[in-house]
Amino acid sequence: MSQSAQVVADYYGRRALGDVILGALKETGKDIEHLTPDDLAPVDEFHSGGRNATVRLAQLAEIDGSQRVLDVGCGIGGPSRYLASKFGCQVNGLDLTAEFVALAGMLAQRTRLADKVTYRQGNALDLPFPDASFDVVWSQNAAMNIADRDRLYGEMRRVLRPGGRLALQDVAAGPGGEPYYPTPWASDKSISFLFPPQSTRAALERTGFRVVAWQDTTQEALEQQTARAKALDSGSLPPLGLHILIGEAFPTVTKNMLRSLQEQRVQLFNAVVERV
Template identity: 35%
Template sequence: MSPHDQDHYGGLKATDELARQAKIGSGTRVADFCAGLGGTVRYLAYKYGANVTGIEFTPVRVAGAQDLTKLVGLQDVARIVEGNVMDVPLADASVDAVVSQESFCHVPDVKKAVMEAKRILRTGGRLAFTDWVANEPLSAADAQLMWDGMAIQPLRSIPDYRRLVEGAGLEVLSVTDLTDEWGPILKDRLAMYQRLREEARQAGTPLGHDAFHESYIRFVELVQQRKLGGIRIVAAK
């Protein structure tokens, strides 16, 4: 699968690490929360032989993900369905693993999403996800900028995130601070995005969402300063 199909930080390497931590292999039943256009869903099905269902809230993304999956012939083992991760349309104890990548920061009630992960996991199944964290409290202006540009909900610290997962009834197996790892990745991504904006400007085509651009610049600055960062949490039911 093309690395361009992986929009999360760290690309295929990051997805492989989640797969390893979640013990995903041939025949593993997996749910991907906030699946977007389904890049992770397709990759886990293609590389690991997993049976994957992606849950995505936005109808247009669901339609695009389904079209892409059909184009590569994976529709029997890689499905993307419309749904809310706070009320997942899957049965109790129906999956072996739940994964998510940099998406819970957009979810209004992360604890509900984690509790839904617990509900659909079989006993012994694993939740493995990455997300944003606030290593320091954001100023009111920065918090508003993150909301206006990228719909980022209020963020929590690493210890608070661990307590949230434990409070949902899961056993935390590992907590990894990804802030230093994300720093250069995000700096490179911002440079790429700004090159694309300049190419669009020179071509006389739309530049994209200005509020996103402004918030992303500030986000990268805050990660470089370690005020914001990333986390990978692995937990078991």
């Protein structure tokens, strides 16, 4: 792994995450031998908007059960398990962080989805899959750690069949300046690479994609982050939540993300683009 990729993997990787998550599930009264994707949604949808955002992107991308899907930067696998269980499609997940990949596999076993979802460790800039092997490439909140967007989108296009679709949820640079660090994706700017939405759109078009749908979701993200910051202030954090993945920086990260959204330092968007 390159040195810069290792810094990103070290940022996300936390030991014994599986035990902490299973412990929190037990605390909320779940039977950890019979888990459903819904049981895990508070902790395994590691992006703005949580499960609702995944449902929304799946509708926008017109996901159906016949598709072979690749989730790039799949994290611990919440979106991939949702797509597999809701639509019945086969999903491959790829992530840089080995701990996340191992945990995604364990959670697939415990939700009895191991025949539908497969995870492997790897870099989005060098996808370990043949040309034209997927109908859909999916990625939520992963590109913020990736500077070389032309290469990222080029790899995503390569593994898509002609006419296949790329479904993206991403954080973009806003006009207000740098985000406040730490953010949910980076402790400092050395591993954070945000670009304005219009330059991302131009990069996708330059790479050989046609834009099918583009949605600005900044306002929803702001509302959700406001609610999250309020819950934090009132001390009412549930046992199972993203604080488990983010760790002790969670209170600072939550407040920073709210300020960054309020001051238009970050924007969020969903996009569906088609390989031409």
